[in-house]
Amino acid sequence: MRGAVAHDARFVGIYSGGAWIAQRLASMVPGEHPLGYIDVSFYRDDFARKGLKPEVKRTDLPFDVESATIILVDDVLYTGRSVRAAINELFDFGRPARIELAVLIDRGGRELPIEATYVGARLAVARDLSIVVSQADDGRLSLGAEPSGGDAQRA
Amino acid sequence: MxxxxxxxxxxxxxxxxxxxxxxxxxxxxxxxxxxxxxxxxxxxxxxxxxxxxxxxxxxxxxxxxxxxxxxxxxxxxxxxxxxxxxxxxxxxxxxxxxxxxxxxxxxxxxxxxxxxxxxxxxxxxxxxxxxxxxxxxxxxxxxxxxxxxxxxxxxxxxxxxxxxHPTQGLLDLFTIRHYKRDFANLTVAIVGDVLHSRVARSLIHGLTTLSTPDLRVIGPQTLLPTAVQSLGVRVFHDMRAGLLGCDVIVMLRLQSERMRGALLPSAGEFFKHYGLTMEKLALAKSDAIVMHPGPMNRGVEIDSAVADGEHAVILPQVTxxxxxxxxxxxxxxxx
CATH class of the missing domain: 3.40.50.1370 (Aspartate/ornithine carbamoyltransferase)
Structure with a gap:
């Protein structure tokens, strides 16, 4: 991403998986990058089937979205539905000049025409597994897979 | 059963x-x-x-x-x-x-x-x-x-x-938690016409469910429900004694329109004994918050100086x- 990202791009992490990745990217990528967070719970398309998840975080975008370059950040890109919801939510704050998408893992399986601009790794994962990305105290990443069950939130 | x-x-x-x-x-x-x-x-x-x-x-x-x-x-x-x-x-x-x-x-x-x-x-x-x-x-x-x-x-x-009035009870709980963070060490007083107040009943049930340690109701005998103690509250007829050390004061509206019979001598008399003034508010903790479900009767249950003062969180309650x-x-x- 170094060199490719606009110097004043704003990083927006999608809760919960994308939040800390956005934080790290914003500090690692050269330039001045304001940081925000988005919780897409109120924009999800599966509310009628699943209801609200137990813990909804507060969307916090402490900058002007209007005419800004926004880098949406998530841990795993799968169906594309979270990203669709995040884009919709962003537009309720203004009209960005450009939205890009950075993800750590692209596991395929898209159900919407959405692609990431920056991808850490591409993995082929069975549909009944969900990928769990976690960060240890020393900042090292670990990657795991666990059975998703019918109801797991799909990124 | x-x-x-x-x-x-x-x-x-x-x-x-x-x-x-x-x-x-x-x-x-x-x-x-x-x-x-x-x-x-x-x-x-x-x-x-x-x-x-x-x-x-x-x-x-x-x-x-x-x-x-x-x-x-x-x-x-x-x-x-x-x-x-x-x-x-x-x-x-x-x-x-x-x-x-x-x-x-x-x-x-x-x-x-x-x-x-x-x-x-x-x-x-x-x-x-x-x-x-x-x-x-x-x-x-x-x-x-x-x-x-x-x-x-x-x-x-x-x-x-x-x-x-459960959503009012919930917004009262939300307001208390917003300003006081937790219910674990709180002293809360509910003051006035508890008898006619569904707001008071809902708040009392909410606060007891969330384990508020010291819950008080303050009012004249005629405006408190019979056996109100059974809800887990301490009863005070003397407002000054009841307000001592409070973190949260919830003032209730005097619901004159629901009153049948002579429960009160007059609104002026009520204010004298149970109206919240700056002087009585000083008995509570220095960072106490004052709540009111509205609509307020200024000069009946609450003095304007309190309602518009820095302890009042009455408008945030609405938000x-x-x-x-x-x-x-x-x-x-x-x-």
Whole structure:
């Protein structure tokens, strides 16, 4: 991403998986990058089937979205539905000049025409597994897979 | 109770029999009263309300969560604040709100409450927000919907008689938690006309469920319910003694319109003994907050200097009320 990202791009992490990745990217990528967070719970398309998840975080975008370059950040890109919801939510704050998408893992399986601009790794994962990305105290990443069950939130 | 003894293998079933607000899996289906509502359900509503507070601060004060949901405001009793905040809450969730002017409707032509409800369900209502002067009216509607297998239609009690006003209780809890962080070490005093107050009853049930250690009611004997101690409160007739060391003071409106008979000598006399002035407020903790469910009677239960002073959080209560009602509507719609 170094060199490719606009110097004043704003990083927006999608809760919960994308939040800390956005934080790290914003500090690692050269330039001045304001940081925000988005919780897409109120924009999800599966509310009628699943209801609200137990813990909804507060969307916090402490900058002007209007005419800004926004880098949406998530841990795993799968169906594309979270990203669709995040884009919709962003537009309720203004009209960005450009939205890009950075993800750590692209596991395929898209159900919407959405692609990431920056991808850490591409993995082929069975549909009944969900990928769990976690960060240890020393900042090292670990990657795991666990059975998703019918109801797991799909990124 | 007989049911719970004979069918011990079906705890979920018995729970739904005992508490008509909860569905078979323990999720909130209707909101009728805070009495008997599990602490985790109350906390879930309060937690969910937090992210909703920020939506009202945006330029576009709207999220698409309840798009296509039809919310019917059924107000059989006057209300401005509660009806308006429910309407705003539903609209900020993108629901369609239908306000029924009951005074000018079929009930005056002799239609029963349940027939009115059945007709509105036939118009594909998803949710009823009900206020009624008779205690138990929202419960009657909810029980009717449950009995006829239509518990996908949800009922929210927006105040019934002297019984309950659960969303006001919840917004009061939200306000207290916002300013005081936790209920664990709090002293809360509820002052004035507790007898006629569904707000007080709902708040008392909420605070006791959340384990508030010191809960007090302050008022003249004539304006306190008989055996109010059984709700787990300490009773004070002397306001000064009751306010000592309080973290939260909740002033109630003197509901003169509900009073039958001589409960009070005069409003002036009431203010002298139970009106909150700066001088009495000084007896509470220096960082005490003053709440009031509104509408306020200045000079009757609260002095203007207090109502407009730095301890008052009366207007934030109104703002939080929208977020709390958004949380209630969304949780119900999702269950």
């Amino acid at each position: 007989a049911v719970s003894h004979s069918v011990p293998s079906l705890p979920a079933e018995t729970r739904s029999v005992r508490n008509p607000q909860l569905g078979p899996n323990g999720s909130l289906t209707h909101l009728l009263t805070l009495e008997g509502l599990p602490a985790e359900v109350i906390r879930h509503i309060l937690d969910t309300a937090v992210p909703f507070t920020s939506i009202s601060e945006r330029d576009v004060k709207k999220v698409p969560l309840l798009r296509g949901t039809a919310v019917f405001n059924l107000f059989f009793e006057n209300s401005t604040r509660t009806r308006t905040t429910f309407e705003i809450a539903a609209k900020r969730l993108s629901a369609d709100v239908i306000n029924l002017n009951i005074g000018a409707s079929s009930t005056t032509k002799g239609e029963t409450l349940l027939d009115t409800v059945d007709n509105l369900v036939a118009m594909n209502a998803d949710m009823f927000v009900v206020r009624h002067s008779q205690a138990g009216a929202p419960h009657l509607i909810a029980a009717h919907l449950n009995r006829t297998g239509r518990n996908h239609v949800h009922v929210v009690n927006a105040g019934d008689g002297r019984h309950a 939080f009320g929208i977020a709390v009602r958004m949380a209630v509507l969304s949780i119900l719609a999702g269950n």
